[in-house]
Amino acid sequence: MGLLGQTWAGLADLVLPGTCAGCGTTAPGSLCAVCLGTLDGLRPHPVRPTPAPSGLPACVALGGYDGVLREVLLAYKERGRHVLARPLGDWLAGTVAYGVRQAGYPDGTPVLLVPVPDTAAAARHRYGDHMCRLARRAAVRLNATGWPAGLAAAVRTRPRPDSAHLSAEGRAAEAAHAFVPRPRELARMAQAVGRGAVVVPVDDILTTGGTLTALADRLRGGGLPVPVAVVLAATRRRSGPRGNGA
Ligand SMILES: [Zn+2]
Known part of the structure; x- marks a missing residue:
């Protein structure tokens, strides 16, 4: 996409203020009441790709990567609707709380969120690292409810081609090979874990689990336990191993 196209995508929220990111109908904000209700109705649950x-780590997701949630994630991530970071970050916060409980930690256990970082090229294309922005909002939300949370930039990415x-x-x-550990940050995190914090990698979409596995390996390499990872959406299998399942 040329510069003009990128600018256009970045301005989508200004020029199209009245379009629901979930269904495209006219809406007063970035989501219509129906889509907002659909997303509010999602309940976090454990997920596991097959094969894993x-x-x-154990994974939890807010919902499947389909329907309204998929449309909203695409609008946020690929179509520059940064205003969606707020609701998506709030839902991520709820999913993190569920995941930490699911891993056996009490409510209020300090959380260190580790967003899967964009490559530098992707962050440029998206006008900022999209998961970092979501995780930051999720931390704000958790803190606002009295649940201590912060962000940790435990790794950086190597440039890599699109893996689609x-x-x-x-x-x-x-x-x-995608992630390079940041030793100083890992050491800081280890101190926080020693004081009772829990490390939680967060990503937008779980597909094969390869990305979260690689990130968890880097964190464990720095001496950090990774009891749970949290995503907004998990792809559902469309067929069984022989192509005849649901
Ligand atoms: Zn809608």
Whole structure:
């Protein structure tokens, strides 16, 4: 996309203020009442890709990667509707709280969120790191409810090509090399964990689990336990191993 196209995408919220990101109908804000109700009705739950890579932490998701949630994530991530960071971050906060409880920690256990970082190129294209923005909002939300939460930039990304065309094996191999640990940040996090904090990787979409496995490996390499990872949406399997399932 040329510069003009990027500017246009970045301005989508200004030029199209009255369009629901979920269904495209005219709406007073960024979501219509119906789509807002649909998303508010989602309940976090445990998810697991099949097959799951060895080393993938327990995962929880707000919903499946389909319907309104998929449309809203795409609008936020690929169509520059940054205003959606607020509701999406709030839903992420609720999903994090559920995940931490699910992992056996009491309410209010300090949380260190580790957003999966965009590559530098993707962050440029999206006018900022999209998961970092969501995690920041989720931390604000958690803190507002009295649940201490902060962000940790535990790793940086290496430049890598888009993995959409790769097989599960190819993605796993590539993801394993995608992240470079930041030793000082990992040491700071280890101190927080020593004082009782829990480390929670967060991402937008769980597909094969390769990305979260690679991130968790880097965190464990820094001596940090990773009891649970949290995503907004998980892809659902469309068919069984022989193509005849649901
Ligand atoms: Zn709608």
